[in-house]
Amino acid sequence: MIDNINELRTFIVAAQQGSFTKAAAKLGVSTSALSHAIRKLEEQLNIKLFNRTTRSIATTEAGEQLFQNLLPLFESIEDNINALSTFRNTLSGKLRINGNDHAFLCVIWDKLMAFMTRYPEVELELTSDLKFVDIVSGRFDAGIRLGHGLQQDMIAVKIADDMQMGVFATPHYLAQHNAPKALDDLNHHRCICVKIPSMDGVMQWEFMPKGKNRKYNPNQVIKWQPKGQLLLNNSHLVKQAVISGQGLAWIAKNWIYDEIERGELVEVLVDYAVHYDGYYLYYPNRRQDSPLFKALVDCLKMDK
The missing domain is CATH 3.40.190.10 (Periplasmic binding protein-like II)
Structure with missing residues (x-):
């Protein structure tokens, strides 16, 4: 039997934060007090809930099972309490x-x-x-x-229209290099590359075959691996790099609408552009x- 329901709440917050220090700050208690509460809970349950290192914590298999079972219950309690605020409009x-x-x-x-x-x-x-x-x-x-x-x-609710991707560059860059007319021409251009944190490589560019529906189709999509001098992991930097004339960028069209309208960026390979289902x-x-x-x-x- 658990002596204090607050110990379960402390456990949930610690599991969410992945750190006793962060969890203690969130709960407004000392790290030692939080650590003591977790040890007491483990003693009452006679099971280890966290694997601890000097820098972080992670739930054990038993701890993760307890967390997944408790979280919806505590969220339901929190939702019901928050729902009372509707009486205050x-x-x-x-x-x-x-x-x-x-x-x-x-x-x-x-x-x-x-x-x-x-x-x-x-x-x-x-x-x-x-x-x-x-x-x-x-x-x-x-x-x-x-x-x-x-x-x-998951339950999904559409919140945006289809997203149009395209390959863009500055007029100055295209004046110095022959604008690509086909996908193979990309091999002769500087491309602005994007590093994907969860992968050990560069994000591929995707296109639809010329003359086909531009809507993304996994059975028809053409994947191309860009190469270039610049490797970035932030879409803001990609936008800045293409505006600065550093090469071709594969980028969402509505991310650069203003630059397109002002003539600062020009789209190439339009016939190969892919449209994704929206967000x-x-x-x-x-x-x-x-x-x-x-x-x-x-x-x-x-x-x-």
Whole structure:
């Protein structure tokens, strides 16, 4: 029998933070007090919940099972408490969302700002990643990804139109080099490359065969491995590099609309450009009954 339910809450926060120090700061207690509470819980359960190193902690197999079973229960309690704020005509609580720079800045930024204005007691934590993240193991409430990259066991709500990709360069660069007319011509150009954190290599560029529907089709897509002097891991840097005339960049068109309109960037290989299914907000089904989460979905979905 657990003596104090707060010890379970302490365990959950520690598992989420992956650090006793961070968990203690979040709970407003000392690290030693938190560590003592975890040891007491382990003694009561007669099982080890965390593997500890000098710098971090990680749940054991038993600890992870306990965490996965307890988290929905505590979230339900938290959601029910937060739901009481509707009697004050507002909502409160915290939402952790994983996505990428492009999705946050070009697609939903204005809607998120409106959401925060509408619900000033809600705390949003946005984490931008190039790599694909398991939102469950990453302790996120929701993720934002393109339609073809969604996890199958998630609820998904479309929040953006199709995304148009293209190859772009400055007029000055193209004046100095022959503009590519076919995909093989890319081998003779400097390309701005993107490093994917979860992979040991460079992100491939994707195209659709000339004369085909531009909509992404995994059975027809042509993958091409770019090579260049510049290797970056941030979409802001890719945009800056192509504007600076460092070569060709494969980039989302709405990321550079202003530069296209001003004639600062020109698209090449238009007939091969690929269109992806738009961004979706995706989340586990245990979140769908939360009033706070319903408000977020209502804010971001496309019919707004």
